[in-house]
Amino acid sequence: MTRLSYQYVVIRCVPRVDREEFLNVGVVLYCQATDYLAVAWRVDRDRLSATFPALDMDAVCAALDFVEGVCVGDERGGEAASAPISQRFGFLKAPRSTVLQPGPVHGGVTTDPARQLEHLLEKLVG
Structure with missing residues (x-):
């Protein structure tokens, strides 16, 4: 199996940039070797509204x-x-400086970028 390097960023919901509080809502994964670029995201409306009551969920989506x-x-x-x-x-x-911000770039290796994206979504977003 070919091991492919990839990069990813976690997409954070940051409603108030001045407070630097955020919740992870998605992951973007890029694998240059296979021209793979995709996002997987999940908006837990209950969790976001409990943390940020004034947040416009439709705008986040x-x-x-x-x-x-x-x-x-x-x-x-x-x-x-x-x-x-x-x-x-x-x-x-x-x-x-918007309500959605990328976190730092991270990297890794995988044999299946799409499956790795789903794994990262589960691990980092929930």
Whole structure:
């Protein structure tokens, strides 16, 4: 089995940037060797609303849908979706001051990027 290197970022929901409090809501995984770029996300509305009562859950889901559009390269991702895969990952991992923020870039090796993404979602998001 071929071991493939990959990079990933955890997508954090950060409603109040000034407080630096967040909950993990997704993972973006990029494997250059297979041109694989995907996001897996899960919004636990009860947990988020308990932690951030004023948070607009629909806006969070819409932002995550945008991330998914960038990954798959369709119209949901706007102009960023038309870039090559490596640039799309670069766009998604770039720091920003919005309600969704990427964490630091991490890496690893896997034989199956899609299965690794699901594993990371379970481990890091729940």
